[in-house]
């Protein structure tokens with residue numbers, strides 16, 4: 431039977447909806463609330479024209495999905511990638527709601543995206559795409575409505591263009607309309623590093639629980655962008671060697687440990703136009719398909735969704751799966767992993783450092799009082815470890831997997847707020 435839910439054509443959205451059904455069953459969620467939470471509050475779809483460098487006009491598809499507005503302004507990143515569609519963005523928005531709930535942040539979930547390959551756009555084209563998209567979503571964003579941040583394919587510069595476009599419309603500077611912007615424009619110290627730092631705080635806590643010394647442990651990381659590269663640096667700081675890293679173009683391996691600083695220089699070298707890890711002299715190239723199944727203590731997917739499939743799950747050779755990316759593990763893979771001794775740190779907890787420091791940034795911009803990086807990192811660690819403890823307590827007391835425990839805390843918080851506001855008279 432054809433579905434009347436227009437998000438359902440996306441496998442990523444179906445995966446998020448399946449997770450929600452599993453949580454609803456596990457915590458005996460009110461069916462009316464469960465049905466409400468399964469569908470985003472509102473979505474804006476826009477096809478908009480941009481003049482390209484060669485003079486041609488190209489139409490881009492952009493999306494902003496606000497999963498909920500119950501808990502405060504909606505919050506979540508903006509993604510530029512070829513895979514972007516309505517369903518992917520809706521799933522990511524739903525996950526943001528649960529993530530903000532787990533972290534006790536006064537936000538609801540949102541996400542946005544533009545279908546494009548950012549590597550194929552010039553800086554000027556990217557700026558025009560960003561500014562035009564901002565104009566298109568102007569009526570549904572704002573510091574008290576919906577606050578964007580970076581995600582795959584976007585960065586501090588993208589946020590600066592959004593802030594500028596919005597501020598020009600309002601007539602004065604509104605730094606709190608986005609987070610993850612340059613520090614010079616009201617950005618927060620440590621926001622760029624926050625997601626990777628949070629991942630490694632969680633890894634450290636998991637290794638402690640498993641009585642594994644991080645010194646001498648090994649890691650494999652998929653993705654060497656914002657989250658992946660900082661995760662590698664932070665893993666090195668706790669004594670864990672990164673033995674394999676991959677990106678869109680391939681993967682590399684060095685059993686003695688990859689020199690992360692040298693790899694960053696290789697990736698950012700002007701001659702490396704694809705900014706890829708491939709070709710790095712300090713490691714051997716391996717088949718991209720072999721990356722996730724390389725033997726290691728900690729595996730960190732930090733790229734895209736649904737990479738740990740049922741087949742891959744059966745071949746994993748790690749002790750800890752730390753989900754830096756959103757949605758890297760499919761529900762079928764979860765079923766396989768449940769029968770293994772792999773310790774999963776689920777995405778909605780593991781990568782929550784980014785939105786947590788975004789919250790600090792929003793607070794600082796509103797108060798016009800900026801914190802030191804030391805204060806930011808101290809508060810980040812405190813909130814991440816409190817959430818980690820809450821999730822583990824829920825898992826142990828309710829006999830749930832870490833994923834169901836984390837999701838159930840997030841879902842329950844949003845559901846309680848909805849019920850208290852009296853949406854079901």
Ligand SMILES: NC(=O)C1=CN([C@@H]2O[C@H](COP(=O)(O)OP(=O)(O)OC[C@H]3O[C@@H](n4cnc5c(N)ncnc54)[C@H](OP(=O)(O)O)[C@@H]3O)[C@@H](O)[C@H]2O)C=CC1
Pocket residue numbers: 580581582583584625652653654655656657658676677678679704705706732733734735754755756781782784785
């Ligand atoms: N930025 C943030 O603060 C947060 C990000 N996340 C999540 O973390 C993940 C990574 O985001 P972020 O680091 O910001 O994004 P970036 O754009 O900075 O980096 C993405 C990385 O993933 C790689 N990649 C893209 N597609 C593939 C693929 N098909 N196979 C292998 N590698 C691929 C990219 O390679 P290449 O450069 O070759 O394209 C790049 O190395 C996403 O799931 C995002 O939603 C979660 C919380 C916060």
Ligand SMILES: O=C(O)CCC(=O)C(=O)O
Pocket residue numbers: 505506507508526529577578579580581609610756781782784785786788
């Ligand atoms: O920092 C933010 O507001 C959102 C980060 C994000 O997009 C995510 O956690 O997936």
